[in-house]
Each structure stands twice: as structure tokens, then as C-alpha cells.
Amino acid sequence: MAAAPPVTAAAAPRPRSAAPPAAVPLWQRVRDSGWAFLLPFLLVYGAFLLWPLLYGLWLSLTDTSLVGGGGDLVGLANYAEALTDPMVWHTLGNTVYFTLISTVPLVLLALVMALLVHSGLPGQWLWRLSFFAPFLLPVATVALVWQWLFQGDFGFVNQMLAGLGSEGVGWLSDPAVAMWSIAITTVWWTVGFNFLLYLAALQSVPDHLYEAAAIDGAGAWSRLWSITLPQLRGTTGIVVVLQLLASMKVFDQIYIMTNGGPDDATTPVLLHVYDVGFTGYRIGYGAAISFLFLAIVVAVSLAQLWFTARRRAQR
Structure with missing residues (x-):
């Protein structure tokens, strides 16, 4: 049977030229690329930040x-x-002072509270609710309640001191004590947030570490110092950073309870900014x-x- 003649290049069918694709509109390219999903956030972020x-x-x-x-x-x-400006440095010093006296107890107390709850105390739901519930209260409510407790004449705290035979303290009127009163209020109000962070971190510590330590004969304090605290270093770093930033931005409770007094002893730098901008114009x-x-x-x-x-x- 005779072989078919080879197909020459001239006789080979030429492919049809592809039609040029239609130009894709810009809005469609933006939509397909995913930027449309980010656009609402970008608009809000740009407008409000x-x-x-x-x-x-x-x-x-x-x-x-x-x-x-x-x-x-x-x-x-x-x-x-x-x-x-001396007032700027004075208020900045007040801010640093408040940050120091509030951050340390807010970190240590939160850790102790989390360790107590994690140790298996009976009624854990009640302890968790009691520790975290103050954090849910509005700042105005917290400040007004503690302002009444710290009243010099008829406040609950001074009434208790009088019942114990001690003299009353000018919790909000004494320049040497007023900032400590604000710090006590802040600790009671916000320690629950740090408590939750520590409690979540404790629940993520592997149990086999404690089991191995118990087999080796390690006691409760040894397990705390050798296992628990090292495992909480990352959480402690986060808590310290968040607390430093929150304490340095203090404004609300001081504005309500003392308005920066007495004698500007509790005026933070943000309250000074408020006074300069909205009182001094x-x-x-x-x-x-x-x-x-x-x-x-x-x-x-x-x-x-x-x-x-x-x-x-x-x-």
C-alpha cells in the first residue's frame, strides 16, 4: 500500500489567530484581586486613624x-x-509614678489569682466570676463607687478605720495618698483581665511536665519555680507590655475622682493635654x-x- 504523501508546511492548515481578549474593567480587576474586601476597612482606618x-x-x-x-x-x-514647660514634666512624672505603682500589683496579683483558681479551689466558676466581674463595669461606675468609699468624713474606709480606733485618712485630698487611692481603684477594676490571660496560659502548660516532676520527687514550690513560672514567661511579657501602655494612658478614673488634684498631685500628662487644649484653648x-x-x-x-x-x- 502506497504511503500517504507527506504534508508540507505550505499545505498544513494554519491555526486561527486568537481574538484579542476584551479589556477587563478596572473595578472588576479590583474585585477579583480581593481589594474590594479590604476597602471598607481601609476607608474606616484612614478616616478615623x-x-x-x-x-x-x-x-x-x-x-x-x-x-x-x-x-x-x-x-x-x-x-x-x-x-x-515644668507642668509637662510634672504630669509626666505623675504618669510614670502611677504606672509603677499600678503595674506591679496588677501583674503579681493577677498571677496569684490565676494560680489559686488553677490549683482546683472549690467553686471555680464563682472565683472566676468574682475576679473578672469588676472589669466589665464602666469606668464612671467604678470611679464614683470608690470615690464614695474614700470620702474623708463619711466614707466606708474611714468608718472602718474609726471602728478600729485609727484616724481617718484623706484618701483623695492628701497629695501623698491620692495617687495610691487611684492605683487601688485601678487594680480592683482591671486586674481581672490579666487574671484571664494568666489562667488561659496555665491551662496550656503540658501536664506531663508536672507528672515527670512529681515522679522525681519535686514539691509544689519546686514545680512552681521550675515549670510553671518559666512556662509563663511569654504571657508575662505580654501582660507587662499591655499593662504599661494602659497605665501610661490613664485619664478617666483620675478625671472623675480627683480631676488632677489635690495640688496637681494626680494630674497625668493626658489630663494636662486636655486642660491645655480644651480649657486653655x-x-x-x-x-x-x-x-x-x-x-x-x-x-x-x-x-x-x-x-x-x-x-x-x-x-
């Missing part, structure tokens, strides 16, 4: 007044004035103080992150 941040930065470079005057560009004059100067305080908060956060990363690298 980026724009106020940039606008506040611009205000800090001007002499804008709340009553409508000023608005001229003054450069870094507001920052130079803030750095030489110097919006530009108040914005400059705010950005200086923001720089301090960011520096503290970065230092804590660096310290945590260094400790992890040394393990």
Missing part, C-alpha cells in the same frame, strides 16, 4: 486655638515650649504635648520588644 494622626501632627506645628484664632505655622516652637500646643507623649510610649514599647527578643535569643 490616619487622617486624625496626620491632622494632629499638622496642628502641633501651628498655633491653632479652639476659639478659632491662630492657625499660623510656627514649626517646632510648640515642641520647644513643651520641653521647657491651645489646640496646637496640646497636640505637640500629645506627640511627645506618643514618642515616649512608642519608645517604651520598642524597648520592651527588644528586651523580650533578646531574652529569647539567649535561651
Whole structure:
């Protein structure tokens, strides 16, 4: 049988040229790429965070007044004035002082409370509810209740001291005691959040570590120092960072309970910003103080992150 003649290139059928694809509209490409899902968040983020941040930065470079005057560009004059303002340093010192006396008990008490509940106390649901319930209360309610408890003449705390034969204390009127009263109120109100973080971390510690330690004859204190606390280092770092940031931003309870008194002994830097901007009407100067305080908060956060990363690298 004769072989079929070979097909030459000239006789081979030519493929049809593909029609050029239609141009895809821009809105369809955005929709297919997933940006449409991010667009609502980006709009809200830009409108309520980026724009106020940039606008506040611009205000800090001007002499804008709340009553409508000023608005001229003054450069870094507001920052130079803030750095030489004794009240700024005084309120910053009050903020650091409150941060120190509130952060330490808020971390230690939360850890102790979590250890007690995790140890198997009867009625654990009641303990958890009791420890966490104050955190759910509004700040106004907490501040007004403790303000009544700390009243000098008829307050519950001084009435108890009088029943014990002790003299009353000016909890909110004595400059040496007022900040401690605010710290006690804050600890009672917010320790429940840190308690939950520690309790969740304790429940994630592997049981076989305790079983192996018990077989080796380790006691309760040995297991606490050798197993529990090392396993909680990461949680402790998170709790410390969150608590430092929260304490440095204190405003509400101080504004309600003492309004910065007595003699500005409890005035934090944010309350001073409020007084400068909304009582003294110097919006530009108040914005400059705010950005200086923001720089301090960011520096503290970065230092804590660096310290945590260094400790992890040394393990």
C-alpha cells in the first residue's frame, strides 16, 4: 500500500489567530484581586486613624486655638515650649509614678489569682466570676463607687478605720495618698483581665511536665519555680507590655475622682493635654504635648520588644 504523501508546511492548515481578549474593567480587576474586601476597612482606618494622626501632627506645628484664632505655622516652637514647660514634666512624672505603682500589683496579683483558681479551689466558676466581674463595669461606675468609699468624713474606709480606733485618712485630698487611692481603684477594676490571660496560659502548660516532676520527687514550690513560672514567661511579657501602655494612658478614673488634684498631685500628662487644649484653648500646643507623649510610649514599647527578643535569643 502506497504511503500517504507527506504534508508540507505550505499545505498544513494554519491555526486561527486568537481574538484579542476584551479589556477587563478596572473595578472588576479590583474585585477579583480581593481589594474590594479590604476597602471598607481601609476607608474606616484612614478616616478615623490616619487622617486624625496626620491632622494632629499638622496642628502641633501651628498655633491653632479652639476659639478659632491662630492657625499660623510656627514649626517646632510648640515642641520647644513643651520641653521647657515644668507642668509637662510634672504630669509626666505623675504618669510614670502611677504606672509603677499600678503595674506591679496588677501583674503579681493577677498571677496569684490565676494560680489559686488553677490549683482546683472549690467553686471555680464563682472565683472566676468574682475576679473578672469588676472589669466589665464602666469606668464612671467604678470611679464614683470608690470615690464614695474614700470620702474623708463619711466614707466606708474611714468608718472602718474609726471602728478600729485609727484616724481617718484623706484618701483623695492628701497629695501623698491620692495617687495610691487611684492605683487601688485601678487594680480592683482591671486586674481581672490579666487574671484571664494568666489562667488561659496555665491551662496550656503540658501536664506531663508536672507528672515527670512529681515522679522525681519535686514539691509544689519546686514545680512552681521550675515549670510553671518559666512556662509563663511569654504571657508575662505580654501582660507587662499591655499593662504599661494602659497605665501610661490613664485619664478617666483620675478625671472623675480627683480631676488632677489635690495640688496637681494626680494630674497625668493626658489630663494636662486636655486642660491645655480644651480649657486653655491651645489646640496646637496640646497636640505637640500629645506627640511627645506618643514618642515616649512608642519608645517604651520598642524597648520592651527588644528586651523580650533578646531574652529569647539567649535561651
